[in-house]
Amino acid sequence: MFYSLSALLGLFTFWLLLSGIYTPFLIVTGAAGALAVLLFVHRMDRFDRQGRPAQLGWRSLFSYWPWLGKEIVLSAWDVSRRIVDPRLPITPTLIRFKPLQTSELGLVIHANSITLTPGTITVEVRTGEMLVHALTASSAANLAGSEMDRRVARLERSTFVESD
Numbered sequence: 001m002f003y004s005l006s007a008l009l010g011l012f013t014f015w016l017l018l019s020g021i022y023t024p025f026l027i028v029t030g031a032a033g034a035l036a037v038l039l040f041v042h043r044m045d046r047f048d049r050q051g052r053p054a055q056l057g058w059r060s061l062f063s064y065w066p067w068l069g070k071e072i073v074l075s076a077w078d079v080s081r082r083i084v085d086p087r088l089p090i091t092p093t094l095i096r097f098k099p100l101q102t103s104e105l106g107l108v109i110h111a112n113s114i115t116l117t118p119g120t121i122t123v124e125v126r127t128g129e130m131l132v133h134a135l136t137a138s139s140a141a142n143l144a145g146s147e148m149d150r151r152v153a154r155l156e157r158s159t160f161v162e163s164d
Helices: 002-019 024-043 057-084 104-116 137-141 147-163
Strands: 093-097 120-126 129-134
Touching (some): 057 147, 093 137
Antiparallel strands (some): 093 129
């Protein structure tokens, strides 16, 4: 029951953030829409423990997301410099590496974090393996055993220890 309520709250909050209009009719409509989505997901038997929004908790909110935001800004600055200054090398590279994550949720968080960071995009994710395209060979070489990999693995471990 807790997981369903947390999913409902997460969906409704996401809807409110995207809506930006807070009239009583639209708030009720958003709540009804979030409830309908939750009922459809339950009816299709697609609601799983691993994908619940409450699983990540406050630790991710206060530790991982601010760090990721900083990394996105730094990478955006680096990519912008490479676009403007033709002397800076652009060497598109594909790299395959073994991430530290063991759960689907951990792999998804890591893959999406890589893709959110300018200059890199996750092309393929398999259990125990990721294929990533990077704008430069140096950024590709830094993916295996990176700080992001370690932070997501730590987030993954703390999530499952706290929630089980």
